[in-house]
Amino acid sequence: MENVLLLHSSSDGQTVKILQHIASTLGEGYQCELVDLNTLPTVDFTQYSRVLIGASIRYGHLNKKLYQFIEQYQVQLAQHKVGFFCVNLTARKAGKNTPETSVYMKTFLKKSPWQPALQAVFAGALRYPRYGWFDRVMIQLIMRITGGETDTTKEVEYTDWEKVSEFARRFSQF
Structure with a gap:
């Protein structure tokens, strides 16, 4: 059984819903823990085989607490299996819904000292x-x-x- 940490920075709950869908898709071999990243939790990365961070865009920006979390755990994020996705309404349009084409993901990658190896962009609600x-x-x-x-x-x-x-x-x- 793999322990998976699902961290969310959600504005209206769609990011949480997406993480719950991911947990359901992962299935029985995974024990998933859902945690609000906006509370700036203390995380012991050694307790998890992998971590997934989902963050929503609100008024064109990710929550500042996401960047604080990344700053605090930059070394651990780089050393573990950690994926990242962002959720926004712009991604409802073709050509704006991939890490390579999303202005929000591009901005995140420029601002963040951590560069996630696994990335995605999803349309919200x-x-x-x-x-x-x-x-x-x-x-x-x-x-x-x-x-x-x-x-x-x-x-x-x-x-x-x-x-x-x-x-x-x-x-x-x-």
Whole structure:
């Protein structure tokens, strides 16, 4: 049985949902522990055979706590089997949904001293009814500019679950 640490930096829960799907895809040979990276947990990497970090983009940026975590654990991240993915609404569009084509992944790799060997980019979900007034208006504005859904009564999940499952398989063989 392999112990796997699933760290998340999630804004609205889609990153957590993606990690739960990955844990389910990994199956019985893996004991997965889901931890909120935003709490800046203490992590003993020797307790895990592999680690996966999932982080969401909010207003064009990853959470600063992700970078603090990376700074704190840079050596351990480089020495262990650690994968990384980011979740954003821009990835709903073809040509913006891979590590090579995602502006957010490119920015992350420029800013981060850690360069993950296994990377992915997934489209997130639009949850207008769950947002507060400010977030709903701002996200609607962003979606209007980028040609996305603007009906604030809707919830739209853009995540490609087969792509997530394929990444889980790659992670298990990593």
